[in-house]
Amino acid sequence: MTKTVEATDIFSKVRKIEIKTRGLSNQIFSGQYHSAFKGRGMAFSEVREYQYGDDIRNIDWNVTARFNHPYIKVFEEERELTVMLLIDVSGSNDFGSGNQLKRMLSAELAAVLAFSAIQNNDKVGVIFFSNQIEKFIPPKKGTSHILRIIREVISFEPVNKGTDLGEGLRFLTSAIKKRSTAFLISDFMGNTAFDQAMRIAARKHDLVALRITDRREMNIPNIGLVKFKDAETGNDLWVDTSNARWREMYRKQLEQKSNELNQLFARGGIDNTLIFTDEDYVKPLMKLFKKRESRR
16 A cells, blocks of 8 residues: 555656646757757768858868869758766755755756757666666656656665765766766765866766755754754764854855865866755756857
């Protein structure tokens, strides 16, 4: 009975996310997605007469010599991409102070990106990671494949609770041979020792970081003596939140970590955005897409 209820609940959540994210993808993201993440490879299409303003580097000298008139090679963009979703499933993603856990926000982000990808005829694959590789779903096309991904994101139970972003990035580099657009979806709760793995992955793939956070993690209120549990280690810690000095120290530590992450992304040339659990993710995603589009 319990398993049936759980299966029904998962199906309901999958269906709800499918309806919402498919709609967003159809109405908002599909065009922006293609403009921001379109294929960078170019394939020869045809030869035509040279026109003023054409790039002279594309002149086809053989045809030009034959007809005694300049002709250029025309190239078409290779539109098909491989999209990889690197999803952090560590224990810290089971936190949420409002109506939504970080894990559920990850599921929605994965879904809207996946539906946008298949509208562009792209393949989509997933790497679930904690402090180890938990599951790998190779890139494929099709709606049924996307629904499987959403179902896995919602219901997947990792073996471990820790975080090692470097492990996920190293697996991406070794497992996916063709250049892909890779979205790293994580709360980045942990150390920044993944610098080298991130730089190597960013050289091979078009890496984009989606940083998920909850406002309560950033600003702990004065609510007296509170017991905190580390979701990844299971350790308990009693904290006197009425201590203004402690709250200020905590705030500065988070600010320092955020600055370190931003510097890390900047050094690697990695596009990134911060997404809160209590806010609509459409605005930060659209801003990210438009920023990328403006650089093309």
